[in-house]
Amino acid sequence: MxxxxxxxxxxxxxxxxxxxxxxxxxLEQGWAVNIEFTDDPHPRNNFWEMWGLPMFDLRDAAxxxxxxxxxxxxxxxxxxxxxxxxxxxxxxxxxxSFIVNRPKEEPGFRLDRHEVAGRNIRYTTSSYAxxxxxxxxxx
Amino acid sequence: xxxxxxxxxDAVNLRDELEAVGIEEILSQLDRELIGLRPVKTxxxxxxxxxxxERIRKRMGLASEAPTLxxxxxxxxxxGKTTVALRIASIxxxxxxxxxxxxxxxxxxxxxxxxxxxxxxxxxxxxxxxMGGVLFIDEAYYLHRPDNERxxxxxxIEILLQVMESQREDLxxxxxxxxxxxxxxxxxxxxxxxxxxxxxxxxDYADDELLAIAELMLRDMNYGFTSxxxxxxxxxxxxxxxxxxxSNARSIRNALDRLRLRQANRLVAGLDxxxxxxxxxxxxASDVLASRVFGxxxxxxxxx
Numbered sequence: 001m002x003x004x005x006x007x008x009x010x011x012x013x014x015x016x017x018x019x020x021x022x023x024x025x026x027l028e029q030g031w032a033v034n035i036e037f038t039d040d041p042h043p044r045n046n047f048w049e050m051w052g053l054p055m056f057d058l059r060d061a062a063x064x065x066x067x068x069x070x071x072x073x074x075x076x077x078x079x080x081x082x083x084x085x086x087x088x089x090x091x092x093x094x095x096x097s098f099i100v101n102r103p104k105e106e107p108g109f110r111l112d113r114h115e116v117a118g119r120n121i122r123y124t125t126s127s128y129a130x131x132x133x134x135x136x137x138x139x
Numbered sequence: 140x141x142x143x144x145x146x147x148x149d150a151v152n153l154r155d156e157l158e159a160v161g162i163e164e165i166l167s168q169l170d171r172e173l174i175g176l177r178p179v180k181t182x183x184x185x186x187x188x189x190x191x192x193e194r195i196r197k198r199m200g201l202a203s204e205a206p207t208l209x210x211x212x213x214x215x216x217x218x219g220k221t222t223v224a225l226r227i228a229s230i231x232x233x234x235x236x237x238x239x240x241x242x243x244x245x246x247x248x249x250x251x252x253x254x255x256x257x258x259x260x261x262x263x264x265x266x267x268x269x270m271g272g273v274l275f276i277d278e279a280y281y282l283h284r285p286d287n288e289r290x291x292x293x294x295x296i297e298i299l300l301q302v303m304e305s306q307r308e309d310l311x312x313x314x315x316x317x318x319x320x321x322x323x324x325x326x327x328x329x330x331x332x333x334x335x336x337x338x339x340x341x342x343d344y345a346d347d348e349l350l351a352i353a354e355l356m357l358r359d360m361n362y363g364f365t366s367x368x369x370x371x372x373x374x375x376x377x378x379x380x381x382x383x384x385x386s387n388a389r390s391i392r393n394a395l396d397r398l399r400l401r402q403a404n405r406l407v408a409g410l411d412x413x414x415x416x417x418x419x420x421x422x423x424a425s426d427v428l429a430s431r432v433f434g435x436x437x438x439x440x441x442x443x
Binding site for chain 2: 052057058060
């Protein structure tokens with residue numbers, strides 16, 4: 001099951017050229033672009049690991065693409081996303097985030113029904129991939 | 140090079156093309172504002188012409204591989220290496236050979252780390268900032284310390300070389316430094332020499348060029364020599380040149396700063412005068428003559 005989160009996730013995967021254009025847009029807005037990766041695809045997983053430091057003061061997307069390619073070499077079979085941080089006063093938060101790399105196979109999510117008092121049901125989603133230990137989730 | 144791609148053409152009017160790019164303006168500005176440096180200007184013109192033709196070839200579908208644009212500037216201190224680097228960046232930008240045209244100017248400190256594992260991220264960060272523009276490495280020979288084989292400079296050099304080769308279309312690297320030491324640097328890092336297409340040597344300025352530079356600087360600051368002062372400054376230049384640590388235009392700039400200091404002091408000393416704009420503008424012979432260069436035959440290096 002293809003996970004959808006962040007911008008553009010209902011579109012076909014972006015090509016490098018398209019990613020580069022988006023990054024250039026972010027840089028022109030004065031946002032710092034970060035590269036993050038994870039192998040826990042749960043939508044509530046907010047804490048992705050950072051690849052290097054946030055890239056402030058860049059002028060051209062080529063620098064981000066260089067780092068992204070490095071990251072892909074190491075974590076090519078995980079999720080990698082780019083996020084753009086706006087440091088200007090009043091925003092100070094992430095303005096744009098999109099997935100740029102995903103594992104070859106995404107096994108999807110299991111729905112657990114937890115029966116509680118009064119025949120009520122509580123639902124939990126958990127990723128099949130996350131059943132395996134960290135680092136071994138996508139083969 | 141993501142310039143808007145014009146439709147394929149068979150015939151191109153060179154003059155139109157030149158004007159469209161606006162390169163002539165920068166080149167003539169270079170001629171006007173940079174005094175002397177004949178060989179450097181010729182070389183820049185050649186490079187600009189080559190790039191212009193390359194651009195037209197591309198439009199005609201005769202594309203060849205992206206030209207190597209990395210350069211090395213060698214010359215004595217104060218011969219205008221940094222100034223020219225800034226101009227080169229804007230020429231390359233107009234012609235579309237670098238996308239953004241910024242110049243990131245660094246020295247060894249900004250590239251080389253202080254402990255193991257510090258150098259690579261540091262160098263890469265600088266490289267990322269310079270992407271789409273020009274990376275100007277001043278006094279590049281400090282990157283290589285032949286006496287210490289475990290120096291982290293070598294690591295920075297390796298990363299630089301790799302990016303210079305693999306991302307030629309993203310980044311232009313300009314190395315600058317004094318002639319003899321750069322030669323030694325290239326001799327011990329043959330990889331650099333072969334990856335750099337343009338070796339440009341900056342000659343020292345002649346006396347009359349230094350005077351012209353001084354007058355240009357003064358004009359920019361809204362000052363001017365009186366005719367006596369000019370004659371004395373000619374003598375000053377000749378004397379200063381024979382002293383140690385003479386660094387061409389930079390020494391001239393420093394001398395002018397001190398002249399302004401003495402002129403201000405002279406004006407303030409006569410409190411009861413009424414000053415005209417001319418008085419405030421003009422630098423007189425006495426201001427120049429007060430310099431220590433005329434004194435004991437130059438014992439102190441950068442003094443007065």
